[in-house]
Amino acid sequence: MFYYACLMYIYAKPTSESRRSSMRIIRILVATLFFTICLSTTNGQTQITRSVVSMEEAVNRALKQNNQVKASQYAVLQANWNKKNAWTRLFPRISFNSAYTWIDDSTLALRDFSRYFQDPNLPFNIPQTVFQNAFYSSFILTMPIYDPFLINGLSIARSSESMASSLSESTRRTIIFQVIRTYLDILKRKEILALQQEYLELSGLNYEKAERLYEAGRYSMTDALRWKVDHQQQKSIVTSSESELRSGRIVLSRLLNGKQGEFFDVEDRISPPLLAESDNLLNLSDLDLLAMIQIDDAALMQANAALAAAKRGEEISETSYRNSYNAYLPVINLTYSYAWRENSTLALDDYSPKTLMVNLSVPVFTSFQNYTRLKASYYEYKKTQEEFYNHMQDIRFVLTQTVNKLVNLKMQKELSKTSIEFNQRNYTVIEQQKEKGLVSNIDFIDAKLNLQNAQLTDISNYYDFIGGMVELYYLLGRLDKIIIR
Template sequence: MRHTTYIITSFLAIPFLSLQLAKAQVRQLTMDNAVKLAIDKNRDLQVATLETAKAAQKVQEARGYGLPTVAASAQYLYYFNKQVSFLPGSFVGLGDDQLATFRVGGANAFLGGVAVSQPLFQTSVRSGIKVAQIDGLATDQALADVRATVVTDVKKAYLDVLITQEQLRLQQQSITRNEQALKDARSLLAQGRASRVDTLRAFVTVENLRPTLIQLTNRIGIAKTVLKRTVGLDEREEIDLQDSLRYDDALFVSPGTDAFLDAVQARPEVRRLELIEQLNREQIALQAAEKQPKLAAIGSVLSQSQANNFRLGDYRWPVSSYLGLQLSVPIFTGFRTNSRIQQAQVTRQQTEKQLANLKEIVRAQVKIGLANVQEARLRIQSQQQTISVAELGYRITRDRWKQGIASRLELTDAELSLTQAKSNYLQAVYDYLTATVELDKVLGRIK
């Protein structure tokens, strides 16, 4: 009997343990935590971070062109016909205008050596290092731009979930009010103080609101999916948002008197284009350096031997070596260098135009962002008063309807006005928070 009781108790405990395990697997997520997770897990940000690592290696590669180059080589040759040497014919009794041929060397030939080259004067090396360094700085700014975009996207996705949850709660409140109205209509109908039409209209109103609950529930799941993808979380992981959609004007930090100049100095994409403009100037210098002479110190140590057998111990390995200077002066390259210089100049001009255009875009974004924040603040202030009036109007109309003074249609309009007022206020708060998030990105406040 004890064993049976133990088995039944364990069996009943399984659903409870499964429920507790499911709850334990739900990630509690605040907006700040979501941002921190995204910085660590977002795949676009990871790609941009790897790009900065690649840029650092490009600097090392550019510096490597100024370091010595050492190459070792080894070669084995088998001669089916031995090498031929030509000597004057007089050496073997032939005429002076004739040549004598001799086959010399062994069938097996071995050759090995080490060659060294050290650039001494090569202006392209210095320009190449500068190009790589500026490119690395531009890549850092690109990473900062991606980070700002990811942070903005995460915050907006978080707010999307919050407003959808609030819309669901608002819809449930509306259904609750209409269900109470239906209950009152049935009670009044039983007392003979309301018509059957009013009761039917109240029932239809409640049922018409229920499909919206299904839509909003589905939209919450979609919004959470977008948030998890943006953060970089596993799609199967459950999340529970801890923040709420609320208006706090104290959180808004007003920009300075000249917000545009502050934004231009802080925006990473502006700084990136400025660095690319510098990069293009160095590219011109790099291409022009190809017209300059190049001087390098060269050296080589070479050993070779030949024989008709493979008794390597009997081979002789004479060594030859040299050390010298090599000067290379470009004279004519088929106008290729001039063409590359012209291309670099055109690219620089394009970057200048892009930079000027981006600054105008930033100016417009700052103006629009500030206007959106101000508009949302005014709407919030207006809707706060509207909600109070709508709540009072709904209570008065409901009491008048219970007394038989007001019609069912008036009550429906009052409830709809209250729901609309709360919905407008909710949308205004969402727009305000979204506008402030977007404004932070526009002003370059996201570091």
């Protein structure tokens, strides 16, 4: 609005000097406004930072910064304090109680009989027992002597702490596995993208050459369109690979708990222990690979943290079920109190009772509440038990599938190397024949695509084998063997 007002002011002035002066003022105002808008836009944008990390650095950062890892660590601390709380319930408790009582005059007159016997000639003296102002204070000590619920609660707290520790270790291993797998996936995508970009550049040159030959009358429209289609296919493949690479980097940033605008890229190398272990695994026979997963249930539970946590959950369910029987047992508590009363004076009177009481509580009839609770706990325990056995069978199934995948990838790696050697020679021969005009464009494009697919398959087999090995070691609890932290 101010801008339009200035324009009206300019054209209202008859002199050219005043008009030029006003135009200079408007230019200054417009420049200031533009600078302010640009500055506010820049401040509103999030600053983007990119960091290159090695596999070891990525794992270390994830173990320190990942939200799931930190949450599992807090869960362990919580379970530890819950166990301490269960211990404290077995110890005595002391409470201080204080009460002040005031009664009105009419009530005092009705209750205080001593005022009616104030005659000094009476042979007896009735003391005052009711006061208008009364103070009563006491210390009460309460201690459980036998309480099966508290004892089993301590057992549950111990099992809960063990389960929290197992879950924390399982979360830690899962995050390590996800970081390594994402790291390897990014490396694979980068190599595939580099190879596809080379073929994109080559297909672009071939397409330009086909266009020139078509314009010169040496190529038909069909031949030129074939090269154009090949070039468009390569562009589509490169675009798709770039999207997958970006997605992998976003996943890595999420695992490393990157801040807003903070992205991570990976070094173009694999951890040496990981490569060494991959070579060792590659040299094993198929029977040796299958023997790696032939372990008993106890060893598998000790190796797999997630399975160990599930076992702790089953133990907690069993303890809760056994705890239901305690509803039929007696509860014995000890209570001791020491009290004193102050009535209408600042000095303590002689009323200081000391009371020791042992309370025995035995349930006789609870309207079948204990029985129904017992049956519900039993079926909860059986459900947890079946879920644990199912989880164990799932782990064994995944182990078998992983080893079978490694066995197949070993053979695929050998096949892909042979396929690359064959397709490279075939592509070289067809390229020479094409220059002599002995083969068609279709044959040449097919040879090029076959070589490209063989190279892409070899890259995928290489990283898939390492990723399969990482998954196997993750399931067997051996990730620390392949990572330097």
